[in-house]
Amino acid sequence: MKNNSFSQIADAIKHAKSIAFFTHIDPDLDAIGSALSLYFACKNLGKKVTFFSKENFTEIQLMFLENCNVSSSMCDASQFDLFISTDAPAMYRLGDYAEIFNDKNNTIVIDHHINCGLIGRQNYVNTEMSSCSEISYQILRAMKANITPQIATLLYAGLSSDTFSFINTKTNSNSFWTAYKLVKAGADILKVNELQYRRHTKKEVEFKKYLWTNFQIVDDCAYCTIPLKELQAMNGKKSDFDSYSSELVSLKDIHYSFSLAETSKGFFEASFRAKSGYDVRSVAMKFGGGGHIEAAGAKFNAENIQQATNMILDEIKKQKSEKK
Ligand SMILES: [Mn+2]
Incomplete structure (x- = not known):
């Protein structure tokens, strides 16, 4: 699979009017952060956006899903002109929504796992990235999207959790550079840390x-x-x-x-x-x-x-x- 460039993907997103977002089942914070950062950036640009998921979200996940229109019903493909999946390498990881990516729809796959068959019309898959949120950030930059504190917080949450707080071996200079940019953009580190590490029940x-x-x-x-x-x-x-x-x-x-x-x-x-x-x-x-x-x-x-x-x-x- 050949990757599309960030600007090609950014163009496809910018041209879409209504976008459906998907991520893997049992979503972690990187799944949520990588999908919802794009979701909110598109929403802020006036696009019609829906995040599809059938999960029973935990209290912590719900804190990051604030103001997000989550639909647990089936996705009516005729209602959208673009379909984006983040953090998922295989069809089965999309659960009931895999079908959408089976068709030759206008799909984009953004991921950092070794690909296991989930392929979009456009793709950006890079296993060197420590989190999928870092890729979403690059796409938002290519879109010249406004990185609001909410978006920065979502991306930082994904980056922080997928690197296990910057300690796993995938952690690299890009992880720290992205963290730097996100904190500069107003990422709420305190919220992310409190929710992830200081809320043991x-x-x-x-x-x-x-x-x-x-x-x-x-x-x-x-x-x-x-x-x-x-x-x-x-x-x-x-x-x-x-x-x-x-x-x-x-x-x-x-x-x-x-x-x-x-x-x-x-x-x-x-x-x-x-x-x-x-x-x-x-x-x-x-x-x-x-x-x-x-x-x-x-x-x-x-x-x-x-x-x-x-x-x-x-x-x-x-x-x-x-x-x-
Ligand atoms: Mn991930």
Whole structure:
């Protein structure tokens, strides 16, 4: 796939009158920031804009969705002349909205993952970017759009969360340069930091307690599993244990980590992390998932949680021995 230039994409956006925005299911702040920054810039230019999503947004996500027209109904393609997807590399990541990108509609795909088949009429996919929000920022610059404090805050939230606060190895000079520009434009760092890092609820603490009580280590892999019964007892869902794998990979001498939860009978959701130089994307792909080299996820079926755990441990072991 050949990338279009920022100015080509900016032109397409500027010429559109009504634009539908999409991002991946289970959206993180980079998904929301990269999509909504463009959404609000277009809205400010007087365009008709709709953000399509069927998520049950968390309280924190809703803080970033303020004043956004979110539609959870199907998208009537005849109502829009442009369709933009951000932060999603594969069709299935768009959930019920994938269909739109199947047609030869006027689509734009903006992303920083290794592409897995989601291709627009125009594309800008760059895996060197630490966040998709950085790409959205470049497009807004090419559009000469006014970067309002609200837009800057959305982009900063995406950048800050996808770099794990500027510590993961994708963090580069462009991440800091973009952060500098966004703070200059009025990004509310305090709001982003407070919402992301200083709002731990009692429930989150319960989940952390579970993690640090139940985690296991095998060789250089740390992991934590949550059986369905425990998950229900803690009244938890996927987002509640999302941070487990990130926490575990930060342990000394640990190169791989994963969290694994049984979210319904016989159905498992796994989140993988790796330290720099190690690869969990290829592990996730074995289970029908994907993501980045150092941060990936997958959903799959297994008889029980012990079997699911062993399947992952075996796969990590196998890939390590293949690399030797
Ligand atoms: Mn992202």
